[in-house]
Every structure is written in C-alpha cells, then in structure tokens.
Amino acid sequence: xxYGVTLFRTPxxxxxxxELAYQHIHQQQEQxxxxxxxxxxxxxxxEIEKDTDFKNYDLPLAxxxxxxxxxxxxxxxxxxAPVIFSRAYEMFILELxxxxxxxxxxxxxxxxxxxxxxxxxxxx
Numbered sequence: 001x002x003y004g005v006t007l008f009r010t011p012x013x014x015x016x017x018x019e020l021a022y023q024h025i026h027q028q029q030e031q032x033x034x035x036x037x038x039x040x041x042x043x044x045x046x047e048i049e050k051d052t053d054f055k056n057y058d059l060p061l062a063x064x065x066x067x068x069x070x071x072x073x074x075x076x077x078x079x080x081a082p083v084i085f086s087r088a089y090e091m092f093i094l095e096l097x098x099x100x101x102x103x104x105x106x107x108x109x110x111x112x113x114x115x116x117x118x119x120x121x122x123x124x
C-alpha cells in the first residue's frame with residue numbers, strides 16, 4: 001500500500017530549493033542595504049540641516065571649481081556653489097562606499113575592488 005509520498009528528492013528539486021534559499025537570502029541582503037542607505041541619507045539630511053559652519057571643507061574647493069570651469073559654458077561660479085558641490089560629493093562618496101562595501105560582503109571578501117564599486121553604482 002503506497003500513499004504517494006516521496007521520501008527522497010530528485011536533484012532538480014534539491015537545486016530549486018537551493019535556488020529559493022539563495023533568492024531569499026539575496027532579498028534579505030537587498031532589504032538590509034536599502035535600510036542602511038535610508039538611514040545613511042536620513043543622517044546626512046539631519047547633519048545638513050544643523051550644519052551652519054560652511055568654512056570647514058573636507059574636499060578642496062579650488063579643485064571643485066576647476067572641474068566646474070572645465071565646462072566651456074560655465075563662465076562665473078558663485079562662492080556658494082563649490083561649497084554645495086563639496087557637500088554633495090561627500091554624500092555621494094559615502095553612499096557609493098556603503099553600496100560597494102555591501103557588494104564586497106555579499107561575495108564574502110574583505111577587499112573592496114573596482115568590481116564592487118561598479119556594482120555599488122548600480123544600486124538605487
């Protein structure tokens with residue numbers, strides 16, 4: 001008397017279960033990354049709102065201004081523009097680094113490489 005219950009799985013069934021497990025883990029990692037990015041952005045916005053000291057810059061304003069003037073259409077640049085770009089670059093670099101490092105960890109590596117940075121660019 002058989003009840004139609006299979007006690008052993010075929011290789012295809014095992015593979016599909018492994019794929020489902022991988023997809024589930026990957027989805028969890030994506031959700032964690034999105035949460036980290038949202039937290040990072042929120043912290044950056046709070047810092048911007050309370051920041052009143054625009055005299056301390058982490059990136060060289062002269063270099064930023066030089067890059068801006070590389071465009072032939074740009075003739076004059078206000079004093080505030082390089083400061084704002086400096087802050088925007090900092091935020092961009094921070095977010096790109098977070099996304100890239102997440103890709104490095106997903107692949108179980110400890111060295112950030114150009115492939116990770118490229119993958120970090122593809123995150124939203």
